[in-house]
Amino acid sequence: xxxxxxxxxxxxxxxxxxxxxxxxxxxxxxxxxxxxxxxxxxxxxxxxxxxxxxxxxxxxxxxxxxxxxxxxxxxxxxxxxxxxxxxxxxxxxxxxxxxxxxxxxxxxxxxxxxxxxxxxxxxxxxxxxxxxxxxxxxxxxxxxxxxxxxxxxxxxxxxxxxxxxxxxxxxxxxxxxxxxxxxxxxxxxxxxxxxxxxxxxxxxxxxxxxxxxxxxxxxxxxxxxxxxxxxxxxxxxxxxxxxxxxxxxxxxxxxxxxxxxxxxxxxxxxxxxxxxxxxxxxxxxxxxxxxxxxxxxxxxxxxxxxxxxxxxxxxxxxxxxxxxxxxxxxxxxxxxxxxxxxxxxxxxxxxxxxxxxxxxxxxxxxxxxxxxxxxxxxxxxxxxxxxxxxxxxxxxxxxxxxxxxxxxxxxxxxxxxxxxxxxxxxxxxxxxxxxxxxxxxxxxxxxxxxxxxxxxxxxxxxxxxxxxxxxxxxxxxxxxxxxxxxxxxxxxxxxxxxxxxxxxxxxxxxxxxxxxxxxxxxxxxxxxxxxxxxxxxxxxxxxxxxxxxxxxxxxxxxxxxxxxxxxxxxxxxxxxxxxxxxxxxxxxxxxxxxxxxxxxxxxxxxxxxxxxxxxxxxxxxxxxxxxxxxxxxxxxxxxxxxxxxxxxxxxxxxxxxxxxxxxxxxx
Numbered sequence: 001x002x003x004x005x006x007x008x009x010x011x012x013x014x015x016x017x018x019x020x021x022x023x024x025x026x027x028x029x030x031x032x033x034x035x036x037x038x039x040x041x042x043x044x045x046x047x048x049x050x051x052x053x054x055x056x057x058x059x060x061x062x063x064x065x066x067x068x069x070x071x072x073x074x075x076x077x078x079x080x081x082x083x084x085x086x087x088x089x090x091x092x093x094x095x096x097x098x099x100x101x102x103x104x105x106x107x108x109x110x111x112x113x114x115x116x117x118x119x120x121x122x123x124x125x126x127x128x129x130x131x132x133x134x135x136x137x138x139x140x141x142x143x144x145x146x147x148x149x150x151x152x153x154x155x156x157x158x159x160x161x162x163x164x165x166x167x168x169x170x171x172x173x174x175x176x177x178x179x180x181x182x183x184x185x186x187x188x189x190x191x192x193x194x195x196x197x198x199x200x201x202x203x204x205x206x207x208x209x210x211x212x213x214x215x216x217x218x219x220x221x222x223x224x225x226x227x228x229x230x231x232x233x234x235x236x237x238x239x240x241x242x243x244x245x246x247x248x249x250x251x252x253x254x255x256x257x258x259x260x261x262x263x264x265x266x267x268x269x270x271x272x273x274x275x276x277x278x279x280x281x282x283x284x285x286x287x288x289x290x291x292x293x294x295x296x297x298x299x300x301x302x303x304x305x306x307x308x309x310x311x312x313x314x315x316x317x318x319x320x321x322x323x324x325x326x327x328x329x330x331x332x333x334x335x336x337x338x339x340x341x342x343x344x345x346x347x348x349x350x351x352x353x354x355x356x357x358x359x360x361x362x363x364x365x366x367x368x369x370x371x372x373x374x375x376x377x378x379x380x381x382x383x384x385x386x387x388x389x390x391x392x393x394x395x396x397x398x399x400x401x402x403x404x405x406x407x408x409x410x411x412x413x414x415x416x417x418x419x420x421x422x423x424x425x426x427x428x429x430x431x432x433x434x435x436x437x438x439x440x441x442x443x444x445x446x447x448x449x450x451x452x453x454x455x456x457x458x459x460x461x462x463x464x465x466x467x468x469x470x471x472x473x474x475x476x477x478x479x480x481x482x483x484x485x486x487x488x489x490x491x492x493x494x495x496x497x498x499x500x501x502x503x504x505x506x507x508x509x510x511x512x513x514x515x516x517x518x519x520x521x522x523x524x525x526x527x528x529x530x531x532x533x534x535x536x537x538x539x540x541x542x543x544x545x546x547x548x549x550x551x552x553x554x555x556x557x558x559x560x561x562x563x564x565x566x567x568x569x570x571x572x573x574x575x576x577x578x579x580x581x582x583x584x585x586x587x588x589x590x591x592x593x594x595x596x597x598x599x600x601x602x603x604x605x606x607x608x609x610x611x612x613x614x615x616x617x618x619x620x621x622x623x624x625x626x627x628x629x630x631x632x633x634x635x636x637x638x639x640x641x642x643x644x645x646x647x648x649x650x651x652x653x654x655x656x657x658x659x660x661x662x663x664x665x666x667x
Contacts, residue, residue: 003275004046006018006040006220007348008143009036009037009040009208010033010275010634011196011474012272012273012274013033013036013037013273015039015271016041016271017037017040017043017044017064018041018044019041019238019269019271019371019552020238021232021236022234022235022236022241022267022268022269022362022466023230023234023236023237023238023261023265023266023267023268024237024268024269024271024439024550025233025239025258025261025268025269025271026038026120026238026239026240026241026271026272026273027241027242027243027270027271027272027298027300028240028241029244029271029272029273029274029276029300029302029321030242030245030276030278030279030287030302030596031276031277031278031279031302031557031562031601032242032273032274032275032276032277032416032598033273033275033277034065034213034242034273034303035067035068035071035213036071036426037240037273037298038057038068038211038213038238039068039071039075040075041088041211041238042055042072042075042076042084042211043072043075043076044079045209046076046084047076049302050208050209051083051145052076052080052083052084052488053084053085053206053208053241054056054207054208054209055084055085055204055207055208055211056084056085056086056087056092056207056209056210056211056229057084057085057086057087057089057191057210057212057213057240058087058089058092058210058212058213058226059086059087059088059209059213059214059337060088060089060214060217061088061621062088062091063215063533064214065086065088065091066247067086068086068213069081069084069086070099070321070482072084072086073243074300074430076304079429081657086577089186089222090182090185091185092189093114093185093186093188093189093225093226094185094539096189096192096203096266097110097180097185097188097189097192098198099199099478099602099626100196100434101188101190103195103196103199104188104191104192104195105175106175106180106188107178107233108178109178110178110179110180111177111179111180111424112179112180112182112185113174113176113179113180113182114180114182115249115456116180117179117181118142119138119142121170121173121174121177121566122138122141122145122166122170123138123360125166125169125170125172125173126138126141126166127163127167128169128504129169129336129380130162130166131460131524136162136163136166137493137494138451138512139493139494139495139496140163140493140494140496141163141166141170141533142496143496143497144164145167145170145183145294145450146254146496147185148167148524149183149184149186149187150186150219150221150252150491151158151185151220152413172296174448178371182363185226185529186222187221189225190221190224190225190228193228193229193444193469194224194228195227200228201226202228202333203229204229204230204231204405204452205231207229207231208231208232209236210226210229210230210231210235210236210237210238210239211237211238211239211240211358212226212237212238212239212240213240213241214238214240214241214610215241215257215258215261216241216242216243216245216253216254216255216257216258217241217248218244218253218254218257218258219252219253219257220254220257221252221256223264223421225493226239227264227265228311230265234265234266234267235265237265238256241258242292242299242300242591243255243258243259243297243298244294244297244595245557245592245595246558246589247559247589247591247596248556248592249586250497250498250499250586250589255579255589257505259297261296261297261335263345265370269424270298272298272645274300274301274302274306274577275303275304275305276303277301277302277601278562278599279302279304279306279599279604280304280308280309280603281303281304281306281307281308281309281311281521281635282310282311282312282605282634282635283287283309283312283598283599283601283602283605284303284304284599285634285635286605286631286634286635286636287302287595287598287599287631288301288302288573289628289630289631289632289633290591290594290595290598290631291591291639293578293591293630294591295588296591302599303666308637309486309604309635310603311636312605312631312635312636313496313563313605313606313607313636313637313639313640314566314605314607314608314609314624314628314631314636314637314638315607315608315609315638315639315640315641315644316609316610316611316624316638316639316640316641317608317609317610317611317641318609318610318611318612318641319610319611319612319613319619320354320357320570320610320612320613320614322610323372323569323570323608323610324357324358324360324361325361325449326608327347327358327361327569327606327608327646328358328364328365328367328569329365330567330591331345331347331367331550331567332365332367332395334565334604336584339567340564341548341549342367342368342369342548342549343548343549343550343564344548344563344564345550345551345564345566345567346550346551346552346553346558346561346563346565346566346567347550347551347552347553347566347569348434348554348558348566348567348568348569348592348597348600348661349551349552349553349554349555349568349569349570350554350576350578351502351503351506351570352377352380352503352507352553352554353377353503353506353507353509353510353571354570355371355377355457355552356377356507356510356514358512358553358569359371359377359551360514362550366389367549367550368549368550369550369552370548370549370550370551370552371553372551372552372553372557372558372561373553375562377507377510378533378621379490380504380507381410381503381509382388382507383507383510384404385404385408385487385491385509386406386478386482386508386511386512387530388401388402388405388408389399389401389405389478389482390515390529390530392405392433392460392465392528393463393464393478393526394467394526394527394530395429396431396433396460396464397432397433397434398431398650399422399425399432400432400434400558401518402431402433403418403432404622406418406456408487408490409457409491410488410490410492410656411452411485411488412448412449412451412452412453412570412613413449413453413456414449417445417449417453420441420444420445421435421436422439424440424441424444425441428440429644432458433460436453436456436457437457440609442454459481459485460482461490463477463478463481467526473516473519474515474516474525474526475512475513475515475516475519476516478512478515479512482512482576483510487507487508488508490622491504491505492504492505492509494637496595498580503579509614510614513530513614514529518642537655551563555593555594555597556593557597558596558597558600559596562600562601563601563602563603564601564602564603564604565602565603565604566600566602566604566605567603567606567607567608568597568598568605568606568607568608569593569607569608570608570609570610570613571594571607571608571609571625571627572610572613572622572624573607573622573624574622574623575622575625575628576590576593576594577590577591577615577625577627578590578625578637590627591627591630594625594627598631607628609622609624609625609628610622625663
């Protein structure tokens with residue numbers, strides 16, 4: 001252990017790192033040094049004579065695996081560090097299958113289909129399986145197949161369903177191509193070891209110590225994999241996780257795996273890591289009070305030796321527009337008063353659609369920012385679709401926009417017909433729109449295609465006339481157009497999860513709302529709005545995800561990250577917990593999601609909620625999240641936007657305002 005000092009660990013970390021034999025459950029609270037502990041354990045095992053080649057650590061991401069290997073390399077001899085295996089579940093499954101896939105009827109040189117390959121094959125299968133009057137969206141089919149595989153099902157439970165027929169044919173085609181998709185890697189590796197004990201025993205002989213990171217995120221198949229690999233009697237399996245941060249139930253993670261660990265691995269040693277190295281006690285106190293309200297959990301009480309710290313602030317604001325303005329101005333003032341880099345600030349929200357007003361205000365104040373785990377609002381697929389509709393209404397000769405919307409949603413104008421229309425437009429030196437309305441072209445189409453084209457161009461033409469009328473309610477007109485063509489319903493069918501469908505629908509509503517707000521402050525109409533958006537998009541082109549600036553991020557994407565100063569926004573009943581969670585009985589997971597958001601903050605935390613918010617195009621009255629009642633206590637302060645705005649300005653703020661005015665006057 002050349003570069004590792006055991007006494008640098010706290011007592012609980014030392015206890016976890018030096019556990020010798022049998023099952024071990026390390027309950028690592030947020031910010032308690034989880035990775036440090038698991039890598040210290042690996043270094044300690046090597047110091048005790050365990051062959052590093054027989055130590056395996058399984059993670060969920062390649063990034064986590066690389067970080068673990070890098071840390072190990074800084075703690076033990078380089079050759080020993082190289083011998084340790086740190087791998088994702090999927091990479092491990094590939095290794096297992098490469099040696100023995102032939103036992104399952106595959107060749108050992110099987111191909112691995114990525115998402116693009118998978119989508120292409122599913123589309124082909126759908127065309128072969130579906131009758132003329134049947135239809136299933138390829139994204140929906142892909143989502144159903146993935147869910148079935150991760151639930152341990154080999155085929156659809158409904159033998160006669162269209163989804164079941166697509167699933168079976170898809171698997172047959174995959175097998176005939178000697179290929180597996182990502183879900184198959186786990187399914188087939190588990191099947192291989194369960195049906196062929198000699199393969200299982202071979203791998204158990206290679207693993208003396210098995211460690212699993214982020215155990216709260218495992219699903220049923222991954223748990224079975226861990227049970228098959230764990231060797232020894234009792235098995236030397238160490239899992240690390242935090243049931244309080246289990247937030248991926250919607251994609252198959254099963255929190256009961258960590259809650260009921262003893263049922264799968266009897267008589268484990270259980271160690272709680274509670275000393276937090278990230279946040280102040282003010283922040284941790286709020287987090288502890290919140291999470292205690294989850295009835296089914298393993299108790300932990302995070303604490304920090306850091307005394308003091310700023311109180312957690314809960315601020316009620318009039319609406320979401322004021323919320324965005326207030327947060328951006330608050331960040332600017334905080335940064336200015338303490339001379340901090342922009343990277344010290346993060347704004348965390350429940351849904352991607354909430355970023356639009358924030359982006360707008362950050363650009364207005366020329367504050368650099370980056371979006372993590374999501375595209376800029378104007379780069380999202382559904383927003384590009386709506387912008388293409390708007391552009392086509394202003395300029396139907398814009399072929400690119402017309403091509404984007406002509407079959408979005410599908411309206412009976414096939415790809416072959418579009419190709420013929422493009423050829424006709426080139427030949428006659430016309431725009432695509434002119435070709436579609438040209439009698440000579442329509443005469444070459446089938447009656448069905450010609451009727452579909454006429455419906456499409458007539459609706460576009462009628463809407464163009466309405467939009468160009470002075471004083472027309474443009475947002476309302478476009479909203480009606482989108483509704484009439486069933487865009488929303490078609491978009492929802494292409495979403496993998498209800499959360500994705502809800503986010504995308506809210507993004508479209510937000511776009512319509514932004515147009516409505518623009519019309520209230522400008523007389524430049526739809527063209528003016530599109531010009532403004534285009535200028536904003538040009539500024540965004542240089543902003544990669546790694547760019548410096550204020551971080552905008554969803555609560556789900558923020559897990560595992562930390563920021564000195566955090567703003568949690570939109571903490572209202574119906575948003576957090578989400579309305580759907582009440583009906584589905586998943587409020588506990590929503591509380592864990594809020595807990596994850598709170599525990600990202602290191603030095604300061606401001607939580608805002610709106611008394612009114614525009615939802616689905618209409619202003620709605622809002623109530624604070626019931627979770628806010630649960631975090632109240634010592635070092636938590638409540639105030640209102642009105643109270644803050646009515647306070648006398650400090651000298652620094654006055655000087656800043658004068659500097660701002662001078663800058664404006666000087667151009």
